[in-house]
Amino acid sequence: MAQPGPSSVRKATKQNQKRNVHKIKKSVLSRQTVEFLDKTALEYVPPDDLRAFSDLPMSDLTKKGLKKSFFVEMTDIQSQSLPISLKGKDVLGAARTGSGKTLAFLIPVLEILYRRKWGPQDGLGALVISPTRELAVQIFEVLRTIGGFHTFSAGLVIGGKNLKDERDRLSRMNILVATPGRLLQHMDQTVGFEASNLQLLVLDEADRILDMGFHRTLTALLSHLPKSRQTLLFSATQTKSVADLARLSLKDPVYVSAGEEEATPTSLEQHYAVIKLDKKLDTLWSFIKTHLQSKVLVFFSCCKQVRFVYETFCKMHPGMSLMHLHGKQKQMTRLAMFNKFTKTKHAVLFATDIAARGLDFPAVDWVVQVDCPEDAETYIHRVGRTARYESSGKAFLFLMPSEEEGMLAALKTKNIEINKIKIKANKQQSIENQLQNLAFQDSEIKYLGQRTFVAYLRSIHLQKNKAIFKLQDLPVDRYAASLGLPGAPKIKFLKKGTSGKNVSYASQKVDDDESDSGSEGEEDGEEESKAAADRPKTKYDKMFGRKNQTILSSHYGKLVEQGEASTSGSNVGDKDEDEDFFSLKRVDHDLPEDLIEHSGLSKRKIQMMKSKKALAKGGPRGTKLVFDEDGQAHVIYEFKDVKDVDVEYDGVEFMKKEMGKMQRADVDDKAVAKEKKKEKKRKRKDRERDERGDDTGPAVAPPSDDDGYVSPAFDLPSESEDERTRFDAPPKKKSRKGDEPTATLEMEEELALKLLRR
Incomplete structure (x- = not known):
């Protein structure tokens, strides 16, 4: 190999020197x-x-x-x-x-x-x-x-x-x-x-x-x-x-x-309309049908509403792309929806307040708020998704009659002027019948509608500003019908007393959200709360004044009331119509009297005798019972009546099941034997290779992403083959001359029946 000459070495040295000088100059310039x-x-x-x-x-x-x-x-x-x-x-x-x-x-x-x-x-x-x-x-x-x-x-x-x-x-x-x-x-x-x-x-x-x-x-x-x-x-x-x-x-x-003096930009047109609760979806559908060439962002209170409206409107085909974004979606789905709506020119995005802050959706024409925002700040952030920078936009707010006065007063404190518009009746299309058909045909839509009903009422119940959100003024029956439901699910919320922390346990009532005749209970609660406020607070008052202390008490009380009604002989069939939406029926089963009452013993003694310790020492023991689907009690090892047993049919079925088990076990045994034979053959070949002195070694399988589990090298029978193996008899074998005839399934069944008749 030829060595580099002195000239080439000098040339490379000069290049390195120039490169170093360039680096030094660059670092000096960057520092400067x-x-x-x-x-x-x-x-x-x-x-x-x-x-x-x-x-x-x-x-x-x-x-x-x-x-x-x-x-x-x-x-x-x-x-x-x-x-x-x-x-x-x-x-x-x-x-x-x-x-x-x-x-x-x-x-x-x-x-x-x-x-x-x-x-x-x-x-x-x-x-x-x-x-x-x-x-x-x-x-x-x-x-x-x-x-x-x-x-x-x-x-x-x-x-x-x-x-x-x-x-x-x-x-x-x-x-x-x-x-x-x-x-x-x-x-x-x-x-x-x-x-x-x-x-x-x-x-x-x-x-x-x-x-x-x-x-x-x-x-x-x-x-x-x-x-x-x-x-x-x-x-x-x-x-x-x-x-x-x-x-x-x-x-x-x-x-x-x-821009602190102006909460919203001047390029934003703001409108609102007074719409009843049961007409909101009709108005939204009519709005979408008349704005097919726009980019619309629609806000709801909770995730269930977003999903229900998205699923139902997609089945009704409004004529433009529909999307939904809420917090219950997985992260990749949320990002995909966000990017898709960002790139789409004409679309409708149903969303919760997760999309109300900071997100920059380009060229949004309309922001529609189907549900009233919780405060003026939330309203500002929602309408801020349009009219961004130098562009213009429009906002449309749905307000119910009970929300109009309180929400307008809240917006006025932020110097927000909003114009009232009236929707023409001939421009509005009713979709109640379509939603009813969807709920009737698809049980999932019906279930989602029920969940939407519950979630919306719960969101109204949990709002802090009761001057705007008034649960007792909502037409819940008509709202359920507007969702396509056959009836309004009944939901009960716990009502807190009006006197704050000085509320005794007796003043806490269970208030039905649909009942309009609750004035007497409220007056009684106020009188009891005043009496409780006059006397000194005890540790029991402090205990009952804690938050969330009645979450399960109403449910338990309801079960006890139903149990008492069932034991007192009340008509359970009439009571089914008044049951709560998410409630359980309690049934008291009759047990032997000698397991409950003992003459001459106190209640404390009876409880002690029923304890595990007493039973272990040889006390009175009960009988283990099992309950069928109708709620009837049976002994765990109860024999059937002889009249209800068909010996011949049961014997045939038993033989079929046993034959199927034997055939499946035979398939498994053959597969295992086949694998063992292959493994034995592979070891023999390796041993012969070693004796010949072949150092190539066994073939190494390429690396894979398998977790190490080696499945058997045979195909399992399909479901149809499994069913055929289980119930069909094996094929008959042709017998030669002089051989004994092979036993068939009919012969085995006849033998089994003779044994059973003995």
Whole structure:
């Protein structure tokens, strides 16, 4: 092999030197660029007309990402918060939904880590916490879009995904977008996951995080994070809980607000109509049929409603694409629905409030709220899915007569003006008969309708604002008919007393949601509660004043009442019509008197004699009984009457079953013997190969994903073959001359019958 000459060696040396000099110059330039950016950001004073992203003191990599994603001009919240957050200060931001809060915290995440030369070996540098999985996925996609020119590693940690796969990649992430529950799970369980070097924490939709019950989770997360960090907290509504969270997590924050005087954008047209409960589905169907070229987002109160409307409307074929999104779906299904509705031009998405926060569905024409939102903040977030940025949109709210006054007053406190419209009767199409036909033909639709009925009434019952949500004013019978149900399932809710904590046990009544004659019970409850409030509170009053203490008591009392009615000879057939929807019948079975009563003994003595200890010592023992489908008691080893037994038929059936068992066992034995023979043959061949000195060895099977279980090398008979083997007789064998005739099935049956008759 020829050695390189002196000239080629000198040439390679010069190239390496040039390469090293280039690296040194590049590192010096990058260091100078970072120092310049730091100095510029700290001294930057934004002008009054700041609008372009290019005017901000940012790196060229971030500007390229923004330009590639067609982000040129800033919104109000971005122009006010970015100059502050780029200086490394804590920000408490408040802006209406759809104002561009995502870029307001993602740009500082990229810039802060870039200026501090964050690398893979530095670990987790920025953490973004989102309330819902869909919003976390959306934030992560925006981060990938604008941060494509940076070299940071980013990860998404949400519930519903494989925990083990997340653990393997978690330690290599520089930026993490996560939901609170899964993040806390990793912090507690994943080995090697540390956030001690965290530089920046972002809390998006902080009010929603707290409303979903993550206050304790957030407190636990903050205890794992270093205090020397920058924190950005953004929310559409500023509540007391958000202010408390800001005091805990932010250090000398700068408050930034944009559009706070207007809860909804001016480009949004807002309408409402007064619609009775039993006419809501008719109105929704008519609305969809008249807006087939629109993109519509429809909100309901609970998951059961979303699923019922989706299943029934799909069977009725309105003429456009229908989708549904709710919290009971699996994670991959939710993401698929989210992406499908995002890319579709004309469609209807039925959703719960899981889609009301932060999600950016492009070009939504209408937001229809079939069920009244729980408060004005929820209304703001729902209608915020349309008229985002500079686009326009329309919102339509269904209000029942009992909800109109209270909801309009709540919206007025947020300076929201909403116009009332009246729906023409000739434009509305009734679908009650169609829903009844679907419920009659498909039992699953009927069952889902019953669950929808229960879930909606429960959601109204659990609402806090009783000035808006009045359960006693709902026409439940007509609502059940509008769902296609043959009758209204009866549901009972526990009614709390009116005097708060000073309510005695006697004042707690079980109130039927359909009964209109409850005034006497309410007056009695008020009088008893006043009497209980006048006397000193005892430990029993405190015990009965606890929450949830009557959850099972009404159910147990109902069972006892039914049992007493059945033992007293009441007509059970008349009582069936008044039974609760989800209730059980109690039947008291007659037992021998000598097992219950003993002359001359007290009740305590009788109970002691019935205990396990007394029975073990030879006390009176009962008889073990079994109950049939009609509820009748029988002795466990009860013999049938001779008249009810057909000896000849039972003997034939017995012989058929035994023959089938023997034939199946014969098939299994032959298969096992065949496998043993194959194994023996394989060992013999291996032994012969070793004796010949062949060192090639046995053939090695290719690796597979099998779990190690080796199935038998024979085919099981199909179901039809199994049935044929079980009941058919084996084929007759042809006998030769001089041989004895072979026994047939008829001969064996005749022999068995003779034995049984003896």
